[in-house]
Amino acid sequence: MTRAIEEHPLTGYLRIDRVPHIWCEGCGLGILLNSFVQALKDLEFDMDKLVVVSGIGCTGRASGYIKSDAYHTTHGRAIAFATGVKVANPDLKVVVISGDGDLFAIGGNHFIHAARRNIDMLVICANNFNYGMTGGQLGPTTPIGSRTQTSPYGNIEQPFNLSALAACSGAVYVSRWTTLHVRRLTESIKKGIHKKGFSFIEVIAPCSTVYGRYNRLGDGLDMMNDLKEISVIKHGIYPTEATIEPGKEIVVGDFVDIEKPEYSDMVQAFIKEQMEG
């Protein structure tokens, strides 16, 4: 059994020598990574102009598999690193790929302020409703009633609606997809890469090993079939109306697409003005 690494179609975009990746069987993060890389391939994106930043957690491993400059940063600080990269070199396209716990619990403040400033970056958040890597603890997106390691009798905390948080904080492009809507997700990633400003894509990913096991949701295939049944596509609605209730209804679609002045452009214009003045 030989492995013909050189011939893999994604060789120029993915570090094939690191595959098979660390994610569990049926995990949605592999689909997210594949979708992102496929979008880069379709756009024939110059990998020298791309920087991928990720934080800690299962999703944080994504940056290591992409064949571009990448930062695997400290917990929650992915957006802070990405802001530094973008302001230092505005010619680069900065993409943050991280999980819901990293971006919204530990790094929540960085997220809302990057969205407020409208820094040109694409943030892809994999939402699997718990802290998967550390054994499935309660996170900021865990739905009410869900069982996790730290809520064995069911969660009583209200979860975040991440897309609504991004839109209310000032993001110019917001969409939500599940890993089942893989073709639409790829198109959204392409849009997000081209969009000037703070773009946010939330990806609902099944975590069959931890979240699925605690909540008796079956394996990855069962969870994907569940997503197929409960997801509803509603383009253009404001994300506060886009409910996200696993087991009942998950509203997906392109929610926000607006134009606003971008931060790193304003920094450069300000510097130029001051130098001339």
Next chain:
Amino acid sequence: MGQNLGLAGPVQVNRDFCKRCGYYFEFCPRGVFERPDEITLKGVTPPRINEWAECTMCSLCTLLRPDIAVSIEV
């Protein structure tokens, strides 16, 4: 790449990468893949191409591949 387990078709399956997600059997719109009885040394059952003549090259399998194991040669 990898080892083509079916007939001389365009769809390739890399058995080394497979972790038995089972998505191809369920979501391929034309039922190109089948689940074989054999288990590899890693304990997984990689998909086998059953009816590649049914394949319309929609490439859904190359997007819906968590383990990057299935490719289509265009």
